[in-house]
Amino acid sequence: MTGIAVSVLCFLILSLVPKQHRCHKLPWLFALGLIAVGYAVFDVAFLHTGSAALAWNRICRIWTLYMVLDLVGRPLDALIGRLHLRRRERREAAARYRAEESRARYYASHGFDEIDGLDGAEFEKFCAYVLRKNGFENVEITRGSGDQGVDIIAWYGDEKYAIQCKRFQSRLSNTPVQEVHAGRTIYDCDRAAVMTNSYFTAGAIEAAQSCDVELWDRDDLCAMIDALSP
Numbered sequence: 412m413t414g415i416a417v418s419v420l421c422f423l424i425l426s427l428v429p430k431q432h433r434c435h436k437l438p439w440l441f442a443l444g445l446i447a448v449g450y451a452v453f454d455v456a457f458l459h460t461g462s463a464a465l466a467w468n469r470i471c472r473i474w475t476l477y478m479v480l481d482l483v484g485r486p487l488d489a490l491i492g493r494l495h496l497r498r499r500e501r502r503e504a505a506a507r508y509r510a511e512e513s514r515a516r517y518y519a520s521h522g523f524d525e526i527d528g529l530d531g532a533e534f535e536k537f538c539a540y541v542l543r544k545n546g547f548e549n550v551e552i553t554r555g556s557g558d559q560g561v562d563i564i565a566w567y568g569d570e571k572y573a574i575q576c577k578r579f580q581s582r583l584s585n586t587p588v589q590e591v592h593a594g595r596t597i598y599d600c601d602r603a604a605v606m607t608n609s610y611f612t613a614g615a616i617e618a619a620q621s622c623d624v625e626l627w628d629r630d631d632l633c634a635m636i637d638a639l640s641p
Contacts, residue, residue, distance in 0.1 A: 418480035487540050515540035519636050523629075526608055527578070534578035535562045541632070544639045547572070559597045560590025563606075579609040585618035592622040608632060 515537050518525045529537060539550045547565040563574040575591040577583055587605045595603035604625035605611075611619070611626050619626050627635075 447586075511536050512540060519639060522636075523608065523633075527580070529578055531576075531578060534608070535576045537572070538576045539563055539565075541635050542574070545635050559594040560587070561594035561598055564598060564600070568586075570601040570623070571599070573598050573603045575605050577607040577609070578606060580605055582610050582612045583607055583615055584612050585615040586619045588615050588622060588624050588626075592624050595624075606632065 425477065449580040513531070518529070518537050519541070526534070526537065535552055539552055542565050543550050544565065547567050550563060550565040552563055553559075553561055560575055562576045563572075565572045565574060573591055573595040575587050575594070577587055583605065587607075591603045591605055594600075603623075604627055605615075605619070606627045608629055610628045616626065618624075
C-alpha cells in the first residue's frame with residue numbers, strides 16, 4: 412500500500428508540472444518502466460514466484476522511480492545542455508582564434524601592401540596578433556562601439572596598456588592621443604599608446620610628449636613585424 416500511496420502522490424506532483432518543464436530527453440526511463448511492468452506481469456502469469464500484490468508493489472515502485480526521475484530530469488537535462496553549449500562555444504572561439512591568427516600571419520608575411528588595405532576591425536585583430544608575438548600578454552580587443560578611445564587592453568610585464576589602433580593613409584593628428592589618454596584613466600591602465608600603419612603630425616607628437624602617450628608609427632610596427640617570434 413505504501414508504494415501505491417507514493418505513486419499517487421508523485422503522479423499528482425507530476426501533473427502540476429507544466430509539460431514544457433518536464434524532461435523529454437530521457438526516453439530510456441520510460442522504456443525501463445515498461446520493462447519492469449512487463450517483468451512483473453510475466454512473473455505473475457507464468458513464474459508464480461510472487462503474489463499479485465507483490466507484483467503490483469513492484470510496478471508502483473518502478474513507476475514512482477520513473478516519475479521522480481522525470482521531475483529531476485528537466486534540470487539535469489538543462490545542465491547537460493549548458494555544458495554542451497559551453498563546450499561548443501569554446502570550440503568555436505578556438506576556431507575563430509586560429510582563423511584570425513592565420514590571417515594575421517598572412518598579412519605579416521605580405522607586408523604593408525596587405526596591411527594598408529585592412530578595415531578598422533581587421534587592423535585591430537592584426538595589431539593584437541603582433542602584440543602577442545612581441546611579448547604582450549592577456550591581449551584583449553575592446554568592444555567596437557563605446558570603447559572610450561581604447562581598442563586593445565594588454566599587459567607587458569607588470570604594466571597594463573591602453574592602446575588605440577589606427578589604420579590611416581595620412582598622418583594622424585593629436586585626436587587619437589587625447590582619446591587614448593582619457594581611455595587610460597577609464598580602463599585604469601598604467602600606460603597608453605597609439606599604434607598605426609602611418610605617421611604622426613608634429614602636433615600629435617607634442618601632445619603625446621605632454622600626456623606621456625607612446626606613439627608606435629609605421630616604422631615601429633614594421634620593427635614589431637620583423638621581430639615576430641614563431
